[in-house]
Amino acid sequence: MPDDPYSVLGVARDASDADIRKAYRELAKKLHPDLHPGDTAAEERFKAVSAAYHLLGDPERRARFDRGEIDASGAERSEQGFYRSYADTDGGGRYYTASGFEDLSDVSDIFAEMFGRRGRGGGRVDLRGQDVRYRLDVDFLDAVNGARRRITLPDGKDLDLTIPSGVDTGQVLRLRGKGAPGIGNAPAGDALVEIGVRPHSLFRRDGKDIILDLPITIDEAILGAKVEVPTIAGRVKMTVPKGASTGDVLRLRGRGLKDRNGRAGDQKVILRIEAPQQIDQELEDFMRSWRERHRYDPRAGMRAQS
């Protein structure tokens, strides 16, 4: 037995026709199933509200109900179905819109690929070609200075690739439209080339800086010297200061990699004193006599802490 239509609409038994209409509109606004697709509770309540209004909204029917001639089940909404039951199947497909998804492409390419094809009067499928991944190992100096390389794709086609200067291992170069062809009117995918940088025998990289270990002789360390140092752009002269030690770091300003704004990093030169391969008698004698009178202790600080 359905609920009392007056309480369904939330009106008094002596409410005016206008009040009943007003109450119905308020509830319809709140409950209309097409404004709440997927909410079955709203649909049930809306049906009850519709039925109640069908009964009370018509003065003649309302009078018969009040006299008890018909009961509250006197009316239910006809089986016409709501729009949402079409919209949720393919029947409503032509009313779909693609405009709601454009921003989601930021989140993931997958949305652009899958939803990008939607449009009015769809049916033909346009599907962007897949991205194709490659890996390319490049020499350290090519990565640092930039280079052009031609790579051969599995399908036999050649691809000219500009390796931008400063590229690092793990970086991915995207070549628009060089991936798998698209379906329909959709564009081809991209070729994604992951770069691997081969290590260099002399140079290492730390962000924008280049690091080089530089062996020096004892006499260069003691007396200071001007020495030739390799950099990523050729050799340069560098002054080793008097009294240099292993581990001292000298900085060649501006000899590192340039960043996007054109600001260059430095080359850091880490000194390493190398003893002569043959210790001759003269050096040995000199060191003995020197030690007699000039003993020094570079490990004093270390002992204080251990």
Next chain:
Amino acid sequence: MTYYDETEIVQRSDGITRRRLRLWLRRGWVVPQESPAGPRFDGADLARLRLICELKDEINLSDDAVAVVLSLIDQLHSVRHELRTLGQAIEAQPDDVRRAVQVAYRRLSAG
């Protein structure tokens, strides 16, 4: 599928007059198929026309508001459709892929 012409649509629905129908077609609120004999409406079009009637006559929306509501409803159904399709696509994946999607989804929605 059942189709209706203009006359049948007007006969079948209390609130729809010929004038209203032509106006709503012009506004693009309903897009029936074109045929040599004039527009052909299907069940979805009829249900949509009835919805417009209810929005106007029962909920008392202005024409401007009806346009806004229709646009939002269309967007909502598009999203629901894509969501359902996406769900079916995930459903068709092997178990481990489905689980991986579930785990990633829960992690993301937990914020």
